[in-house]
Amino acid sequence: MKIEGIEQAIEVTLLGLSTAFVGVIGLMGLIFVIGRLLDSEWFKTRIFNYMGKRAEEKGMAAALGVGLLVAQQKQETPDDSR
Incomplete structure (x- = not known):
């Protein structure tokens, strides 16, 4: 057992x-x-191209967002230079 x-x-x-x-x-x-x-070269080119496109899109979106914020702040604050 x-x-x-x-x-x-x-x-x-x-x-x-x-x-x-x-x-x-x-x-x-x-x-x-x-x-x-x-x-592999195929993977590198495919991934880096995709990442580059995405980074470019995000960079443009960020620049547009910053531009809109600056424009909005300039519009809201009165011009004290007068």
Whole structure:
């Protein structure tokens, strides 16, 4: 009875270790694939073009917003230079 419990514990431990080993190997493979993708020229040009367009749009929107705020403040405050 006690030997069966020990055998079962050993089986579960080995199953857990083998599952962890397969998981680690899979994770290493995934990291390798992602690294290769990040290093590829296609990915770099595609992502940087997209990020550049988005940054340009955000920059224009920010400049327009600042311009509108300045115009609004100038309109609200009376001119003290007179």
